Amino acid sequence: MLVKNYDDLTAHGNIEGRKLVLNIIDAGLRAADPYPNIRKMVRIEEGKLLVGHQSYAVRDTVNVELPLIFDLSQVGNVYLFGGGKAVQRMAQAVEDSLGDLITDGQINAKKEDILRCKKVNVTFAGHPIPDKDSVDGAKRKHEIESKVKKGDLVFYFTSGGGSATLTWPAPGLTLEDIQEVTRRLYFEKGASMPEKNRVLSKLRMPRTGKTISGAPLIYIASSETPSGSTTHHRRFPSTDAIDILKTYELWDKVPPSVRSHLKKTHTDPRYDAYKTPIHSLFYYDPIYRFRVMGPEYMLEGAKKQAEELGLEAHILCSSLNDIEASNIGQTLAGIALEVEHQSRPFKPPCVLIFGGEPTVSIGQAKGKGGRNQEFVLATAPWIYGSEKIVVAACDCDGTDGPTDIAGGVVDGYTMKRAEEAGLDLYEELNNHNSYEALTKLQDTIYTGVLGQNLRSLFIVYIKK
Structure with missing residues (x-):
C-alpha cells in the first residue's frame, strides 16, 4: 500500500467506504509508474x-x-x-x-x-x-x-x-x-x-x-x-x-x-x-x-481496481484543468448527492473518477494547502450527514502544492468531526488552509515522493 497512513485514515468516519477509496487510489498510483x-x-x-x-x-x-x-x-x-x-x-x-x-x-x-x-x-x-x-x-x-x-x-x-x-x-x-x-x-x-x-x-x-x-x-x-x-x-x-x-x-x-x-x-x-x-x-x-x-494509465488502473471490488466505475474526465479546485469539489459533491438520492446519472454503488490539475488562487491568503486538499475539503459541507459518500484526491507525484502530503479524504462525517474539534471549515477554506484542517482531522493522505507525475487522481464513491 503506497498510502503510508492507511490505518489512521480508516480508523474513523465511513470506514468501509474509506477502505474502498484508498485501495482504488493505491491501484491508480501504482499504474502511473513509468x-x-x-x-x-x-x-x-x-x-x-x-x-x-x-x-x-x-x-x-x-x-x-x-x-x-x-x-x-x-x-x-x-x-x-x-x-x-x-x-x-x-x-x-x-x-x-x-x-x-x-x-x-x-x-x-x-x-x-x-x-x-x-x-x-x-x-x-x-x-x-x-x-x-x-x-x-x-x-x-x-x-x-x-x-x-x-x-x-x-x-x-x-x-x-x-x-x-x-x-x-x-x-x-x-x-x-x-x-x-x-x-x-x-x-x-x-x-x-x-x-x-x-x-x-x-x-x-x-x-x-x-x-x-x-x-x-x-x-x-x-x-x-x-x-x-x-x-x-x-x-x-x-x-x-x-x-x-x-x-x-x-x-x-x-x-x-x-x-x-x-x-x-x-x-x-x-x-x-x-x-x-x-x-x-x-x-x-x-x-x-x-x-x-500518461494519465490514462493511472485512471484505467483505478477503474480496474474499482471493478474488481464490485463497483461500477466511470471515468468522467481525463484532464480537468485550470478550474478552481473548490468549484470542482462543490460540483462533484452535488453530482454525488444526485447519485445517492436519485440514482442518476449513475446508479450506486459506483465510483466517479477523473484526473487533471485544478488551480487554487490564494491571493493574499496565508493558509497552506494544495489543489487536492482544497478539493476534498470543499466537498465536505455539501455531503454533510451522508452515510454513503466518500471523496478522496491525491497528487500522483506524492506531494500536493508546497506540502509533504499527497492529498486527503473526507466523508459525510467530516463536518461533524470538525465541529467537535473546534474547526470552522468554511473559514479554513476561505483562507486556503486545507492542510492544517485535514491534518487536525487526521484526513491527509501521505505517500512520500513517488517519482512519477501525471497530475492528480480524484475519486468519489457512492454506496448503494
Whole structure:
C-alpha cells in the first residue's frame, strides 16, 4: 500500500467506504509508474541495443521501423539527461537496462525524492518554486551535454516539473526574478501551469543554435496530458508571455528586469523552450520520440481496481484543468448527492473518477494547502450527514502544492468531526488552509515522493 497512513485514515468516519477509496487510489498510483514501460522498450539482446516499441512511438517516430537497433560495438558514449518529477525513475529504468554502458549524465529531480540512479549524477531541485540547486543542476547538465559528439547516443527524459527543476536564468535576470514571477503568477493569481511555463520559458537561458548531428537522441516523455490531446488547457488564448502577465494584471508588478528582458526577447525563437528536446540549449538530429506514460494509465488502473471490488466505475474526465479546485469539489459533491438520492446519472454503488490539475488562487491568503486538499475539503459541507459518500484526491507525484502530503479524504462525517474539534471549515477554506484542517482531522493522505507525475487522481464513491 503506497498510502503510508492507511490505518489512521480508516480508523474513523465511513470506514468501509474509506477502505474502498484508498485501495482504488493505491491501484491508480501504482499504474502511473513509468519504469515498466521503459524496461519494455529499452533492452539488450545478443550484443545489440534495442530501443523503442510501437505502442509508445509518437509524432514522426510512428513511421519509423521499431525497435531501433544499435550495434553496441559501434556506439560511442551513452548519456542520460532530463529534469522533472518522474525523470529519475525513468532514468533508473534505462540504468537497469544498460548498466556500465552508460558514460555520464545529469538528472534534476524534485527535492524530497530518494536517490534512485547509480550511474549518473542526480541533483534534487526546488519545485514548484525553483532554487539554487535547480540552477546548479541545469548548468551541470549543459556542461556534460556540451561533450556529446557524433557517434554517441543520448537518452533524454522529460516530465512535469522540468521547468522548475531545470531553471537557469537568462542573461540579465536572477533566480530571485524567476521566483518572484512564479509566486505571483502561479500562487497569487492561480494561473494555469501552461501559462506559467510559457512565461518562464522566456526567462531561461536561450538556445545556442547549435545542432548536434549524428548522435541519436531518444526522447522519452511521461506526459501529463491524455493521449491524443490537442489542447493546452489554457484559460486564455494567448501564448505570449507579455500578454499573459498583462491578463493577470502583473505586468507592472513583476521586476523591472523581467519587463525589460521580455520586451527585447519575447519574439526571439532562441527562447522557445518547447522545441524538442525541452529545456536543452541544443538541437539534435536525429530525434526519436516516445511517450511511455500518461494519465490514462493511472485512471484505467483505478477503474480496474474499482471493478474488481464490485463497483461500477466511470471515468468522467481525463484532464480537468485550470478550474478552481473548490468549484470542482462543490460540483462533484452535488453530482454525488444526485447519485445517492436519485440514482442518476449513475446508479450506486459506483465510483466517479477523473484526473487533471485544478488551480487554487490564494491571493493574499496565508493558509497552506494544495489543489487536492482544497478539493476534498470543499466537498465536505455539501455531503454533510451522508452515510454513503466518500471523496478522496491525491497528487500522483506524492506531494500536493508546497506540502509533504499527497492529498486527503473526507466523508459525510467530516463536518461533524470538525465541529467537535473546534474547526470552522468554511473559514479554513476561505483562507486556503486545507492542510492544517485535514491534518487536525487526521484526513491527509501521505505517500512520500513517488517519482512519477501525471497530475492528480480524484475519486468519489457512492454506496448503494
